[in-house]
Amino acid sequence: MISEVVGTGSIYIELLQNEYAAGDTVIMQYRHGPSIGDCESAAWNDYVGKFNSLGFAQIRIESTL
Numbered sequence: 001m002i003s004e005v006v007g008t009g010s011i012y013i014e015l016l017q018n019e020y021a022a023g024d025t026v027i028m029q030y031r032h033g034p035s036i037g038d039c040e041s042a043a044w045n046d047y048v049g050k051f052n053s054l055g056f057a058q059i060r061i062e063s064t065l
Contacts (some may be wrong), residue, residue: 002060005039008032008053015047015059017064032057 010052015028017049032054033039047059 003058005036005056006060008055008057010055011053012050013053013057014050027062027064029060029062030057031060 013030015030017026017028022056026049029044030047030051031039031044032051033042034055036056038054039058045051
């Protein structure tokens with residue numbers, strides 16, 4: 001699943017994940033940029049903790065099953 005690009009402003013973003021069953025894991029990634037176009041053309045980063053958004057952010061979640 002890939003989210004829409006969201007205008008966040010320059011803030012720290014922390015993503016939280018609900019887990020419904022043992023063994024269900026996902027890979028969470030994000031990309032961001034100072035404009036929508038920059039965000040959409042940026043490389044995906046593995047989410048390992050809070051990140052400082054450059055103004056626009058997008059999230060991608062992939063199942064490991």
